[in-house]
Amino acid sequence: MRNFCRSCTQSRPQLLSSPLVFRSSPYLFFKARYLSSTQNNALSRFDGAPILKYVRQKVEERSKLLSLISDDFSNAEDVSLAKRIKDLEPLETAWKEWSNTRKSLQETLPLLDDADPAMRALAVEEHASLLETLTNLLDSTFPTLLVPASDTAHLSALVELKAGVGGSEASLFLAELVRMYTRAANTLGWRATTMSSNMLEGGNGMKDAILEVKGDKAYDALRWESGIHRVQRVPATEANGRVHTSTVAIVVLPLSEENDSHAGKDELFSPDEIKIEVMRARGAGGQHVNKTESAVRLTHLPTGITVSMQDERSQHQNRRRAFQVLRARLMDRKLSREVMERRAVRRNLVRSADRSEKIRTYNYAQASLPPMLIFYSVIAHTKLQDRVTDHRLGLSLMNLMSVMEGDGLQEILQALEERYRNESLEEVLTQ
Amino acid sequence: MIPAPSTRQLVVALKRSVGARAAELELKWMRQAVEQPPIPASLHPTPTFEEMLARRVAGEPLQYILGSQPFGPLDLIVRPPVLIPRPETEDWTIRLSERLRPTKSKPISILDLCTGSGCIALLLCHLLPPGSAHATGIDVAESAVQLAKDNGAFCGITVLDNGPPLCADFPKWDSNTFTPLLANIRDPAFVIAANLRPPYDILTANPPYIPKSQYDTLPGSVKDYEDPRALIGDLDSGSAQGLSFYHMIAALVGDKSRPILKSDGIIALEVGDGQAQEVARILHEQAQVHHIEIWRDPWDKERVVVGRSSP
Numbered sequence: 253m254r255n256f257c258r259s260c261t262q263s264r265p266q267l268l269s270s271p272l273v274f275r276s277s278p279y280l281f282f283k284a285r286y287l288s289s290t291q292n293n294a295l296s297r298f299d300g301a302p303i304l305k306y307v308r309q310k311v312e313e314r315s316k317l318l319s320l321i322s323d324d325f326s327n328a329e330d331v332s333l334a335k336r337i338k339d340l341e342p343l344e345t346a347w348k349e350w351s352n353t354r355k356s357l358q359e360t361l362p363l364l365d366d367a368d369p370a371m372r373a374l375a376v377e378e379h380a381s382l383l384e385t386l387t388n389l390l391d392s393t394f395p396t397l398l399v400p401a402s403d404t405a406h407l408s409a410l411v412e413l414k415a416g417v418g419g420s421e422a423s424l425f426l427a428e429l430v431r432m433y434t435r436a437a438n439t440l441g442w443r444a445t446t447m448s449s450n451m452l453e454g455g456n457g458m459k460d461a462i463l464e465v466k467g468d469k470a471y472d473a474l475r476w477e478s479g480i481h482r483v484q485r486v487p488a489t490e491a492n493g494r495v496h497t498s499t500v501a502i503v504v505l506p507l508s509e510e511n512d513s514h515a516g517k518d519e520l521f522s523p524d525e526i527k528i529e530v531m532r533a534r535g536a537g538g539q540h541v542n543k544t545e546s547a548v549r550l551t552h553l554p555t556g557i558t559v560s561m562q563d564e565r566s567q568h569q570n571r572r573r574a575f576q577v578l579r580a581r582l583m584d585r586k587l588s589r590e591v592m593e594r595r596a597v598r599r600n601l602v603r604s605a606d607r608s609e610k611i612r613t614y615n616y617a618q619a620s621l622p623p624m625l626i627f628y629s630v631i632a633h634t635k636l637q638d639r640v641t642d643h644r645l646g647l648s649l650m651n652l653m654s655v656m657e658g659d660g661l662q663e664i665l666q667a668l669e670e671r672y673r674n675e676s677l678e679e680v681l682t683q
Numbered sequence: 684m685i686p687a688p689s690t691r692q693l694v695v696a697l698k699r700s701v702g703a704r705a706a707e708l709e710l711k712w713m714r715q716a717v718e719q720p721p722i723p724a725s726l727h728p729t730p731t732f733e734e735m736l737a738r739r740v741a742g743e744p745l746q747y748i749l750g751s752q753p754f755g756p757l758d759l760i761v762r763p764p765v766l767i768p769r770p771e772t773e774d775w776t777i778r779l780s781e782r783l784r785p786t787k788s789k790p791i792s793i794l795d796l797c798t799g800s801g802c803i804a805l806l807l808c809h810l811l812p813p814g815s816a817h818a819t820g821i822d823v824a825e826s827a828v829q830l831a832k833d834n835g836a837f838c839g840i841t842v843l844d845n846g847p848p849l850c851a852d853f854p855k856w857d858s859n860t861f862t863p864l865l866a867n868i869r870d871p872a873f874v875i876a877a878n879l880r881p882p883y884d885i886l887t888a889n890p891p892y893i894p895k896s897q898y899d900t901l902p903g904s905v906k907d908y909e910d911p912r913a914l915i916g917d918l919d920s921g922s923a924q925g926l927s928f929y930h931m932i933a934a935l936v937g938d939k940s941r942p943i944l945k946s947d948g949i950i951a952l953e954v955g956d957g958q959a960q961e962v963a964r965i966l967h968e969q970a971q972v973h974h975i976e977i978w979r980d981p982w983d984k985e986r987v988v989v990g991r992s993s994p
């Protein structure tokens with residue numbers, strides 16, 4: 253079975269098999285599937301891949317187009333023909349490489365059984381390297397050429413977090429998630445800033461927060477974080493050691509480069525659609541008052557979306573921030589609308605994020621269990637272990653701490669991105 | 684000896700005095716300032732968090748404690764007793780900058796009276812295209828002139844020390860320039876004494892406008908920390924409505940023997956609560972200012988009187 257075929261898209265380890273992604277993840281499946289099968293078998297498995305059939309079709313289409321085009325560019329359609337031919341050129345090049353490599357591989361096969369051990373050793377080496385090339389073409393080069401480039405790759409992200417069920421535990425966990433994303437952003441070379449946060453009265457937790465993550469592909473990488481995140485653990489304050497379940501709802505929004513909020517020229521809204529309010533009365537104002545009074549609320553009249561911002565020390569900054577959030581929300585709407593429209597015209601296999609879906613669970617080891625319970629827990633081994641489960645990937649990572657420190661999250665993000673790419677590819681292949 | 688109050692007690696005290704929500708924000712800003720001082724230590728030695736908290740509870744304005752105040756996209760240094768720039772001023776300065784369309788080939792000259800921290804002149808210089816604006820700021824307080832200079836340097840605006848540039852020299856400058864000067868605008872000869880180069884394209888001012896009678900009722904964070912000279916708008920004589928400086932500025936603009944503004948030059952004056960109509964009248968009657976507009980601030984108060992000078 254190839255990893256792009258229709259029947260195995262749901263949360264199967266095959267989806268995670270790209271050699272690009274999980275080189276360093278021992279707990280994940282690996283491309284070894286190809287290599288472990290008997291040598292001959294490997295080739296025939298390759299040949300059956302739907303993606304190959306598709307690529308071959310495209311290459312044939314290109315030769316047909318080449319034969320249609322007139323030598324002297326005399327026909328009206330020639331320009332568009334030439335463009336399509338040009339567009340298919342990289343695929344043609346990759347296909348040639350595929351065919352040549354495949355041929356070489358076939359030639360090495362008899363040598364694998366050669367009588368001369370030196371020859372045999374050489375052949376094994378050669379064979380392995382050719383196989384690697386083929387795998388790469390199949391898993392990475394072809395998909396990259398077939399799946400259209402993301403048109404949101406340039407966008408940064410806003411991560412909005414809201415505490416759900418679980419009271420102060422949810423707030424505590426929310427603060428930990430903010431930290432997790434901040435750290436992950438740093439390792440990935442992005443810049444993360446907590447744009448706004450509402451602290452829990454008298455505690456360390458946050459009722460909600462908005463995190464700005466600036467950098468290339470930040471939105472594309474983080475968008476699958478939208479959904480309900482669940483934590484299961486014994487709260488530090490819980491005397492009787494009962495495990496609580498709390499949730500945090502996350503929405504990741506696309507953040508475009510800002511243009512000035514005052515000059516307000518914007519394709520997402522026009523200035524007269526925005527009502528700007530300052531939050532509090534200032535008495536006489538001006539020289540009479542030097543209290544920091546900078547809260548701002550925007551209302552987008554056509555949609556009723558409101559954004560309040562008070563975390564910055566000046567009107568101007570709060571206004572700028574509020575406009576950023578508003579723009580991100582409107583952009584988010586626009587993108588979802590486009591997905592829906594596309595879905596209406598053709599069967600769309602790519603899932604869009606469902607924000608009410610429970611996407612991930614963070615389980616903490618019950619270190620504070622009373623002795624009796626620990627005894628039982630040892631029997632039910634996993635109970636004692638820290639782990640993170642992503643329900644969409646059907647994947648549990650035993651390195652909860654590394655995830656919360658940001659490093660482990662990278663792997664999940666990559667797996668989700670990979671899943672998305674596979675779904676996109678599948679969509680191309682079934683068109 | 685009474686032991687120093689604990690951080691916890693101070694936090695409670697702060698909440699009591701400014702409210703829980705405001706206290707939470709202020710605490711956050713203090714922590715941020717400790718972690719990442721907005722102003723280099725050479726210009727503003729950063730206190731510890733506990734010191735900040737104690738000073739705040741004692742009534743000192745947060746801005747003086749943190750050492751900075753954002754003003755539009757700028758971060759300005761603030762230093763007692765120079766007036767802390769207000770959000771109302773920020774709002775109308777940005778609005779004014781959007782009205783102006785100078786270019787490097789058609790640069791403008793700006794005179795900012797009562798410049799204080801330099802906030803108005805500096806924000807205009809920052810927002811207008813490079814080489815298109817040359818501002819001069821006047822203040823009677825040495826502390827203000829020094830702060831305005833520091834702010835110019837801190838904001839990356841070219842500060843001129845040898846007096847205002849000649850109009851004829853404007854094209855030489857690729858950047859905008861700011862010249863803060865010490866002078867008393869009550870002195871009838873200050874234009875000559877300060878070596879100003881009238882006539883100007885723009886005159887801005889946020890002069891002291893608080894009536895003497897209201898001064899005693901001001902909040903402690905204003906009255907006990909900010910310079911009374913920056914606040915009180917009544918001089919020894921006069922009507923005690925806080926309007927002395929507007930009469931003075933009207934006389935300056937109205938004196939056609941030595942015009943301070945070009946014909947159709949823009950004048951923009953910030954005013955106190957309830958003063959706009961009266962200031963508009965003064966400008967109209969005493970200085971023949973026309974096309975007068977009154978701009979409201981974000982809190983819906985009449986805040987700025989804007990007009991054009993007659994020939």
Ligand SMILES: C[S@@+](CC[C@H](N)C(=O)[O-])C[C@H]1O[C@@H](n2cnc3c(N)ncnc32)[C@H](O)[C@@H]1O
Nearest residue numbers: 766768797798799822823824867868889891913
């Ligand atoms: C209300 S503050 C304005 C400061 C600054 N422009 C602002 O908007 O934040 C008024 C300023 O006028 C200055 N001032 C007061 N009397 C003055 C005078 N006679 N001549 C020049 N400046 C004066 C004060 O020193 C003070 O800095």
